[in-house]
Amino acid sequence: MFAVGGLAMCAVTGCYGFSGGGGLPRTLKTVAIQPFDNQTAAPELQRELFEQLRNVMRDRLNLREAPEARADLVVRGTIVTYDVDLPLGASADGRNTASNRRRLQLAIDIEIVESATSRVLLTKKGLAREGQYAEGGEASGRKNALESLMTDIVEGVQSQW
Template sequence: MCRAALLATAALVVPACYSFSGGGGLPRSIKTVAIQPFDNQTASPELQREVFEELRKVLRDRLNLREAPEARADLVVRGVIAKYDVDLPAGASADGRQTTTNRRRLQLALDVEIIEQATGRELLKKSGMQREGQYAEGSEKTGRRNALESLMNDIVEGVQSQW
């Protein structure tokens, strides 16, 4: 009887000692990041700012990293906005009772490199990461946001897979 009580107590106490640490699955030594503005090889100048802001947000919120100057950062992120094609046809719907609705799509491609400064180790190096975003005609920003979110998910998953 005493043994059963001891086992039951241990079963309750041991899980209570387990805890998660911050950092989104990264080692505790990685706390800061420097994000260099991506080289924009497209005709859309606003993309550089949007990619930068989205990276800042996702690395802060999902990986719990703080921004730091490159000289003091644990990680450095750099890359290239390699492709941005818009207004690609995705489909049309024509119903005699309704007006014609066109769906459009866009393609966004990035080259990304994330380096751990202390060791020089590449945590992520991907060229030609490409995603599509669909949108209703005249709503390009919605399609761009969808494509960017998908790319950011790939970047976070790529970094986390290294640990």
């Protein structure tokens, strides 16, 4: 009886803990993110993708940035597709105003490798996501597509353990 009560008390008071790394082994602490090759006509996309990857590796996987020579993981890839202004639909309300919804598609190739063993933790070719936006709001659609890609990347890396 005491053991059960002690265990419950420990859980309530926070005696348990999570080891850092967002579900990754403790040996994986650092990451080097190489700028992705950009095969699209949108030069800003390379920087935005790089920043999103930096944030997600730090905030969701608890990895610190390091030079490639000292990093536990290396991320590299290519931005292969960025199609914008794809029609999604139009709607009108009773005041005779119309709003057009648009969508964009973003696709990347990505590889994440464990440096010490050269083990490929994640490799995805043509990983594509869409973002929807109101006419003239391409940046918000791009942000949504990037966030969706980041979720897929995190889940893909964590699924290895």
